[in-house]
Amino acid sequence: MKIKQVAEALEKFAPLPLQESYDNAGLQIGLTEVEVSRVLLCLDVTEDVIMEAAEKGCQLIVSHHPLLFRGVKCVSDSDMVQRCMRLAIKHDVAIYSAHTNLDNAEGGVNWMIAEKLGLQNVSFLLPTSEGGSGVIAELPTAEAPKDFLLRVKKTFGIDCLQTNRGPERMVKRIALCGGSGDFLLDTAIARGADVFLTGEMHYHQYFGHDAQLWIGIMGHYQSEQFTVELLHRLLQQEFPTLELLETTNATNPIQYI
Incomplete structure (x- = not known):
């Protein structure tokens, strides 16, 4: 199947018009015509998550929080977002995010x-x-x-x-x-x-x-941690043969000491 079919299934459940005006849900990086057989599900997109996807042979990451939330005027290595963009493109990993549209559905x-x-x-x-x-x-x-x-x-x-x-x-x-x-x-x-x-x-x-x-x-x-489980459930219902993996990376940036 193609990435666009995964996107269509998610948007059937959580249409993009449901997202808040400040949001940027939908395709973040990649081409919708690319074939996909394995997907990595996560809450946040980080460099570790992208490398996990690449190492596990995933063609697509589906996240809750968008990687690209605000406009990007340069793609270098000066911040995490830019590094993630470069890394995803380098490893041919597409990224799709279902954010406030999934909150509001x-x-x-x-x-x-x-x-x-x-x-x-x-x-x-x-x-x-x-x-x-x-x-x-x-x-x-x-x-x-x-x-x-x-x-x-x-x-x-x-x-x-x-x-x-x-x-x-x-x-x-x-x-x-x-x-x-x-x-x-x-x-x-x-x-x-x-x-x-x-x-x-x-x-x-x-x-x-x-x-x-x-x-x-x-x-x-x-x-929001169980959103990964929700994404898994939604995609498994639509595509029983699609291999769905849940990230093993704990992406919460806040620690308690």
């Missing part, structure tokens, strides 16, 4: 987070005509807030889960958004969420909500 990144937490009755937190931002869902049975947050921490392998001092009542209604979802905090409150989970949030947004809901900040990478 029904059944996408946020649905995957909800699935991992065993949530039910999942729907968009902030729906649009075609998709939406974040999701809101329910626990099968109410849980003590710290028990739930500790379960989030364990499920997502979080070294340090940041929270506020929320109300001491059982929680059942959960709003969430992978990655940078702090813009949805007020929506989560308005929709009666007991907990709002996201990957990162500005300091001043923590204030003033202790009587309203619990806030859980998971880390950007941690919140």
Whole structure:
């Protein structure tokens, strides 16, 4: 099969018009007519990931976060993006990214987070005509807030889960958004969420909500890590004979000491 067929399958599930205006989802590097038999799936494109793809005979990398996010005026070796571009072209490895279009698609990144937490009755937190931002869902049975947050921490392998001092009542209604979802905090409150989970949030947004809901900040990478599994599932359903590999490189640039 050809790279364009892989792109078409991903865009059927998460159409490019769903992406945010600032985004650059889609084909990053490569030619759509090139034949592909093996694909490497990842969250982030780094030099190590590109070399892994080349060494494992992958013709295509499918990532969540785009390598090319802003304009590039020079291709040298002065930063990681430029080095990755040169390396991918040198080894004939194409790169395709499904980013905020996959975030904003029904059944996408946020649905995957909800699935991992065993949530039910999942729907968009902030729906649009075609998709939406974040999701809101329910626990099968109410849980003590710290028990739930500790379960989030364990499920997502979080070294340090940041929270506020929320109300001491059982929680059942959960709003969430992978990655940078702090813009949805007020929506989560308005929709009666007991907990709002996201990957990162500005300091001043923590204030003033202790009587309203619990806030859980998971880390950007941690919140979206299961996107690789989602990509695997989507492509396996469409192309049962396509060989799909998940990167063995841990690409989270943030370390905890």
